[in-house]
Amino acid sequence: MNTPPDRRTLAQAAEWFVLLASGEASDEDRCRWHGWLNAHPSHRLAWQRAEASVARLSGLPAAQAQAAAQALRQPPARRRFVGQLAALLTLGGAGWLGYRHSDHSADLRTAVGEQRETRLADGSRLQLDTDSTVDLDFSAKTRLIRLRRGQILIETATDKLARPFIVETAEGRIRALGTRFTVEQLAGQTRVAVLDQRVAIHAAASSDAPILGAGEAARFDRDGIRLRQTVDDIDRSWHRGLLVANAMRLAEFTARLGRYRTTPLHCADDIAELRISGVFPLADDERALATLTGALPVTLVRGADGDRLQARK
Known part of the structure; x- marks a missing residue:
């Protein structure tokens, strides 16, 4: 069983991470980092913890990410970030594991x-x-x-x-x-x-x-x-923000669109086999539903337990 990294090892991982992230690491620095990383299993565990922690910053807008990278090239900012990262990494073992397995982690x-x-x-x-x-x-x-x-x-x-x-x-x-x-x-x-x-x-x-x-x-x-x-x-369209339906069963369409809504969306059994074709925006589910109800003989009924598509009377 791998030994959990101690505070000193976690601090070293933070220092290496910030140096490499600054863009100023030399080839010699990278060779030394590889040597440190492979010197002991706890070093690799500490490095993985550093990567997992900083990975949450990878979604920053480009301008903010560029500013952060520039700040790391300044010694004072670099020292501050090393300290902050080291403090984050030294969370207790049980607390760290509990946090890593929670959805928010x-x-x-x-x-x-x-x-x-x-x-x-x-x-x-x-x-x-x-x-x-x-x-x-x-x-x-x-x-x-x-x-x-x-x-x-x-x-x-x-x-x-x-x-x-x-x-x-x-x-x-x-x-x-x-x-x-x-x-x-x-x-x-x-x-x-x-x-x-x-x-x-x-x-x-x-x-x-x-x-x-x-x-x-x-x-x-x-x-x-x-x-x-x-x-x-x-497969070809969801990552472009679109739901492309080609004679899709209404029950399937409802299930797929419903994944993008905080309000549950249901489909009545008697209209489940109706077919729908078209291109619908996933980011605007109300517009997608308006298009749907205009194309098929169905209506949208709002309810306390969610919205429901049913046959138009």
């Missing part, structure tokens, strides 16, 4: 109805769909994203350290092979849709690593792939 998260895009430290692009949470774990050997809930889009960047890019879910891991893809955490399954290039799927309880190519999608559980599909309009 996620490195990146979105509220219901929110979508968020960010550039990761390696230049990769990450977009979170509504009500999604992820943890980031970038080390000297691996670029890892843990998807706790929801759905994400990944567009990987070439990495100077040639580290593998992996997305981890409850059912296993997806390894990017220079690609753009989406991952969705479902109940007991993970769905992957490959938009460009390829990914390898490593189910938790399987030794196989089947590969999906561009245009392919699949659902898998801990034992392996359960359903192979093709990429559909939903």
Whole structure:
């Protein structure tokens, strides 16, 4: 079992992190950092804790991020940030673990109805769909994203350290092979849709690593792939803020749009099989519903337990 890092090690991790983030680290500094990182398992744990803490700042607007980077080049600001980061990292072990497993501890998260895009430290692009949470774990050997809930889009960047890019879910891991893809955490399954290039799927309880190519999608559980599909309009459009329906069942449309609303949205059973086609804005659900009720013989009824689509009388 790895020994938790002590205060001195955490302070060293904070110093290294701030030096590397300042952009002023020399090749010799990076070699010394690698030596420190690999000198003891507790050093790596301290570094991962520093990365997880600072990862929450990765969603800053570009202007603020640039200002922060410039400030780190000034010795006084650098010293202050080292102290602040070291203090954050020295949270008690039980308190830290409890915080890391709480929903609010996620490195990146979105509220219901929110979508968020960010550039990761390696230049990769990450977009979170509504009500999604992820943890980031970038080390000297691996670029890892843990998807706790929801759905994400990944567009990987070439990495100077040639580290593998992996997305981890409850059912296993997806390894990017220079690609753009989406991952969705479902109940007991993970769905992957490959938009460009390829990914390898490593189910938790399987030794196989089947590969999906561009245009392919699949659902898998801990034992392996359960359903192979093709990429559909939903896969290609949600990250552009759109719900594209092509003769979609109204029940499915209601369920998908409902994920972006804080008010529950229901569909009456007698209209569930009606079909709808069109392009609907996810960020403006009221406009989407107005378009829907204008296209189909249905009406929206507001209620204490949510809104309900039912047949127009």
